[in-house]
Amino acid sequence: MRTPEEYSSDLKKMKPNIYVGGEKVNRDDSRIKPGINVMSVTFDLAQDPAWDGLITATSSLTDKQINRFTYLPQNPYDLMQKQKMIRLLAQRVGGCIQRCMGYDALIALSVATKEIDEKYDTEYNQRFIKYLEHYQERDLTAAGAQTDMKGDRTKRPSEQLDPDAYVHVVDVRDDGIIVRGAKISITMAACADEIIVLPTRALTEQDRDYAVAFAIPADWDRVHLVTRPVWLRERKSIKAPFCEYGVSDSMVIFDNVFIPKEKVFMCGEWDFGRRLALLFANSHRHSYSGCKPAVSDILCGATALVAEANNIERIAHVREKLSAFAGGAELSYAAGIASALYGSKTSSGTFFPNPIYVNVGRRLMGETIYHEFNMLAEVAGGLSVTLPFEEEFISEETRAYMDKYIVRNPKFSPEDSHLIWRLVENLVASPVSAWYQIAGVHGGGSPIMETITLSAEYDYESKKSIAKYLAGITSALDQSADLDLNPSM
Amino acid sequence: MRTPEEYSSDLKKMKPNIYVGGEKVNRDDSRIKPGINVMSVTFDLAQDPAWDGLITATSSLTDKQINRFTYLPQNPYDLMQKQKMIRLLAQRVGGCIQRCMGYDALIALSVATKEIDEKYDTEYNQRFIKYLEHYQERDLTAAGAQTDMKGDRTKRPSEQLDPDAYVHVVDVRDDGIIVRGAKISITMAACADEIIVLPTRALTEQDRDYAVAFAIPADWDRVHLVTRPVWLRERKSIKAPFCEYGVSDSMVIFDNVFIPKEKVFMCGEWDFGRRLALLFANSHRHSYSGCKPAVSDILCGATALVAEANNIERIAHVREKLSAFAGGAELSYAAGIASALYGSKTSSGTFFPNPIYVNVGRRLMGETIYHEFNMLAEVAGGLSVTLPFEEEFISEETRAYMDKYIVRNPKFSPEDSHLIWRLVENLVASPVSAWYQIAGVHGGGSPIMETITLSAEYDYESKKSIAKYLAGITSALDQSADLDLNPSM
């Protein structure tokens, strides 16, 4: 397993293909750094014996100790450990731990390549396993690149005015394929060793060229990352872990890129488009059952802390708001646990979470994230967005005023009061706020996407059978015997 | 295990002490019958091999096969089986299966009697175990009677103007105790063999006389059940399982009742008042993680069915509403699963569900039950409450009109259309509707009670530690090492 230093040193060696603010930058640019700091935690703690067995695992391929972010879950316990690891790491970095994107892409490919092979007698799974061994060995990180630019949303890929609205195969050669298009909103692509590309939706036969999955190094030839980092106003004097961490998203442009055959994991099998897209989405929604509770934990903790700073911790509406965070966090965490327990073994050997539970859990948090910010802002008060800049707390002319007035609950010193308000400001009134709000809605699929998944996957017919039985509709009476014993009835 | 016939025959033998509508009635009164029908299902299916191991279990006391409603859970799997059994039975009877009330009282007493003994060197647990062996052997049913009349809510039991506002001990004799007071809203007391009394709240030393728990036969001397049954308008011609089932609640009056010593399980140990009250509440909230999803299942199925009858099943807002039922049902079911997995072994050997998860799950459903009825009513339309009486569908003068106009989606016959609308009417516009709405809010404790429990039990301090760590509050930095690995962080 790599150390954090090896990881960032590897990044530094990569070819610059990242564009930020009109410049081409290296992977040690200060605006990319906060994201690298997040990823580093996953390397750092893997060295820490306290986290042994949680952030590390024994490879099902090689029996070696590996980072869990490169490990294929084999049973419910593995999924629960994944969920737990993500919640704990997300608490540590103040939010998105980022590395699960590539992890979920690996999980999805492990299942789908096997299933495609079973139908078409292809050799994708073998290629993939070889790739994964290399990935585990090198302790790599990857961005999972799924969302296409999409163009006109009412049209399928093959119907678009611009055929590049979705990434697609433009040429097939003996040694590989040529692809073109762009993936957007690809979190952590700028901090990743690799990029793994997956289809984003169900496809028809006409969309055959859009049925493509592959992996490549993130600095591969003719791949361009147009990157938008999010970072906090830099602290001048008062330091805080929260400020060390950040994130960036990239538009990943494939401008006639050659993908060598051994890195191609799907090519033309349009009937598996929906399957692979959903495998990734559902695995990623399972990851959210770890990170979303952590986001609630952080907002809950900040709310409780600022309530204490305002000395209103015992007021009824504050207690109620705090318990709403608890409700949100634990219901979605419970959904993750249920998805593990009622998950299933796929033909590939990978153990996959129950899709119903990952969707109801992810949706809940997607629906409530803005409300969670609302609750923190309501308890904190207007000061959360009108807090004078840090410089005012340093400057000779204003410092005494700041120290005097920042204290509300005298049990906190001026410095601690300032640290609390600064954290609250960072949480609710910084570029990071909008990122967490919108990622909370859209990351892994917005509530509307989970509703669509549920409309397709939830067994409404069995519910109707119950109603028919109770209504006395005769033809249903015999069905009563079959009232399904499946727990997700 | 008793047959349904043995059960109702036993009831018939009981002394009449039930008052309904100004009359003293026997336990074969037609208004009590629908509740007995519900209970009978728990006896009936226990005879059915298909339900073996689900509705039956091997006694931890005697190794005999017993009905699961009399069995003390020993491990997470037992809790999951309890939850599953309740969901399936509740689907079968169209809602509350009722027998879990007494079951949860048994579970609570199994734990509390042991803990009291450990502190006070009493012999309650031994008495209780003896009682339970008899209970299992006889395959009994019991009402758990917890909620007192309460009087002035701002005062503790011992501060009330009327000391009988809470059930209390008025005399202690060598062979037993005398109690007085009334318990209200006691579901199924009129169909139960036994009544098990538990304290309803935290107590102080002054409330010592109110710290009392015991069991007695439901027709015991000087015990009066003032009962309010809920039943549906009787069907004249079209029969439906839903109409066979119903429920009743009783005010259970103890008018200087003698309780023999061997049936007294707490007497004066005021410091265990809160513990026993919460053990029952939390065990019962665990039961709700089975029955509440079933109520959602039924409402969901009826909504889907009436949407089909209206031929609007594919309309976006209908799909969204259906998926909201799915979300509610599965999130609360998942909370039950998580509570089992993160439950704990008590000193008594009983395995007890995690209190956080049972509370977040129960609260969710308590908050959404009215909205679920709203959704069904919205999809069904005004006809759900303006549907002409069944007699109009029979009478010569009007029948042809009814048959002609009741059909909306021609794929349903007039009779099936009528059955569907009649079920919907029974669900949303009958005495049963209000019962399910209000039981949905209050049964097992209203949302406000779960919020209070969470305020007391959820670890907000650990959340604050996360916030302090991220804020950079130095004293918390060392705490970072301790960021709790407990999954319900």
Place this chain on the structure above:
Amino acid sequence: MRTPEEYSSDLKKMKPNIYVGGEKVNRDDSRIKPGINVMSVTFDLAQDPAWDGLITATSSLTDKQINRFTYLPQNPYDLMQKQKMIRLLAQRVGGCIQRCMGYDALIALSVATKEIDEKYDTEYNQRFIKYLEHYQERDLTAAGAQTDMKGDRTKRPSEQLDPDAYVHVVDVRDDGIIVRGAKISITMAACADEIIVLPTRALTEQDRDYAVAFAIPADWDRVHLVTRPVWLRERKSIKAPFCEYGVSDSMVIFDNVFIPKEKVFMCGEWDFGRRLALLFANSHRHSYSGCKPAVSDILCGATALVAEANNIERIAHVREKLSAFAGGAELSYAAGIASALYGSKTSSGTFFPNPIYVNVGRRLMGETIYHEFNMLAEVAGGLSVTLPFEEEFISEETRAYMDKYIVRNPKFSPEDSHLIWRLVENLVASPVSAWYQIAGVHGGGSPIMETITLSAEYDYESKKSIAKYLAGITSALDQSADLDLNPSM
């Protein structure tokens, strides 16, 4: 103006054509009576000088003093008086005052007949005015019958398998027309002198036969009312105004009914189908800005009262719930006021409320009605549905127990405590509860209908212009001058 006695005496003279519970009944049937009691209040108070100018008005046709329920609004103040009258009367009868249905049908016809005449040179308005003079003179009441049985909701009237799914013209004769079909969920038809029929939706040229509006006496030949009354469990001893009032809905069947020419107000003008349907709907939604606040007032008052009876009136969550009632009631009342102020004079002279405001106001209450019941039930507690029957409070055997235990707040006597709980039970756990819940959702159009109306009528384009202007989209820059000064921007 008629007295209540004249009104019910007139009803008694009518031909029996009402079917309830398999019987044909007269208009003095005890199950119809509660609805008649409601209507009587509108006659009674019109005799009371205190209500002069509110429940009475000076006819714009004849300058005579008439009941406001027969008066065409001429200006904003008239609309405000209508709204105020309805709120006050609804408080008096505990909910729906019922007489506005026919009133809104008159208002809609006054406008539409004029507009049809203007386009087609017909003489509907003249016929209508003549009818209205008679109606005012006789101080009549009418049911507005709009909602058809509808059949398959995905098909237009002319596409239905059964052409009678919507009321339609089957023959046109010199002296009138023959109509067939059924209207459902027609509130108060059983207590009305007249029935006024209007189309229920937009129509195409193929639906020409469905473009029909007319008025007839409610006991007209070949008209059958299949009626479902809602009434409360009769009180034995404790009387309360709330129990005197009730409601019924009818399926109104037209079995080849002859309508004389002078009572036909639309016949074949399909292009006015949508207009007339919406005029009625919007006028009726304006009426809801009076009655819906009253329903909130009643539920609010009952919640405050039962909170006092529970002695929890000062608890934070109770205060918050009470203020939620205030918010709902006053926002929808305010919407009515705004609709009056921004209403418009139609070509007929009738002053018509602004459609945007009536729709946002009505929708708000339709969305929150179940939640309002939820709040009352939550504050009241489980006793609201488990309250023993009144007979238990009378019977010698149980009366002392009831009197003892029903008191929670000692400031209320047993009798007043009982009256409070009985009212609460009547409100949340009686047949009336479901009626108010479902009428609250669907009466005058469900929230989904108001959303559809808003989608069609609200000026989203002007909002887009604002966004384009702020975005700097050049073509919009000149539009900046036009940023609409219309107050409902």
Place this chain on the structure above:
Amino acid sequence: MRTPEEYSSDLKKMKPNIYVGGEKVNRDDSRIKPGINVMSVTFDLAQDPAWDGLITATSSLTDKQINRFTYLPQNPYDLMQKQKMIRLLAQRVGGCIQRCMGYDALIALSVATKEIDEKYDTEYNQRFIKYLEHYQERDLTAAGAQTDMKGDRTKRPSEQLDPDAYVHVVDVRDDGIIVRGAKISITMAACADEIIVLPTRALTEQDRDYAVAFAIPADWDRVHLVTRPVWLRERKSIKAPFCEYGVSDSMVIFDNVFIPKEKVFMCGEWDFGRRLALLFANSHRHSYSGCKPAVSDILCGATALVAEANNIERIAHVREKLSAFAGGAELSYAAGIASALYGSKTSSGTFFPNPIYVNVGRRLMGETIYHEFNMLAEVAGGLSVTLPFEEEFISEETRAYMDKYIVRNPKFSPEDSHLIWRLVENLVASPVSAWYQIAGVHGGGSPIMETITLSAEYDYESKKSIAKYLAGITSALDQSADLDLNPSM
């Protein structure tokens, strides 16, 4: 009336007492400029004949034409014009028009000074009128400074550890008073000519020194503005009105400031503390009935526009979201209209809005603001926060990619598509987003404050009377005659 140029030239002449980012800056600092641009619109349009009578008015003091932001409302129409003006101006500047803060302080003082004089025979009103004549003549702007630092929220001003937690009088001299303390979150103080100080809460006799109100120039001696401006990332090439506007908030520090007698409008009359605080709050909540609908209008327009850019404008859930904006905007606008119509003439002659309606309207928007951002973000998609920086759309290396991929709906050019997404980003993922979210919750008082006001002011007793009457509680029967005819029953 001043021109925009005169206004900013006046500002430039002021003494620098503003601190931003560790520096003392002048009132032409680029970070303050966006706020000045907002204020300038109120001067600019007052010169435009199209806005005559809306943004201008005839002074009730001098009969001169003045800017409406300096005018005392005399009747309901004036309040409606105020509301309309604010909505239209807020649409124009993309949100908060800012100048109403001082305006509402003037309105509040006009009423309170009169009432204090009436009780204490003081001469505050005369002083105030003189000040107002000067204010109207000079066409001034003022920040209303109400919110104190507050210290420990569980303690009254006189109980605080630091007596300066609330602004208070430290010395009374013949020619004036000396005050100390700090007001926070004072919007637009850095762009104002004047600062008007008001008390923030109810006071007791012990808090006498905290009962103080006065006005002074914003650059007055020993007054320091520690200012936090909010501004957008500056545009390099694509310009948009939205980017020209911004806001700043100041902590306004009074370090032993001398206030000349003639500018003191309250000094020691603690029993008017609550009254004056509420007069300002309620007048300001009335202003929100203009600006909050405008914020909804802007978010609604942006949502509709980006839906069009995504070509999903006709999708059901989008239509529903759009109509939710309409509902929020028009309900709160209607509340403003009702508050005008049911307002009252105060003894000072100023016409004051009805407090119930301003509170229900303001609260609605405070409760929904985060949800409105949620809806826009949900419809826009993740791109709203991952949009590459503007520089990437300019740079030679990336421009072609950006232009190619930014277009989704081909009816928009790349430039217009970019402008739309940039506006959306500015709205949901910029410093301005958090400002509007949190100001939406807290500006003018958070929902909890409106609930508290309603708890004190709404007539719950009259609602209880209705319930008592309907319940049949005899003592209430006679009250039935009094069922209040007040429209806000």
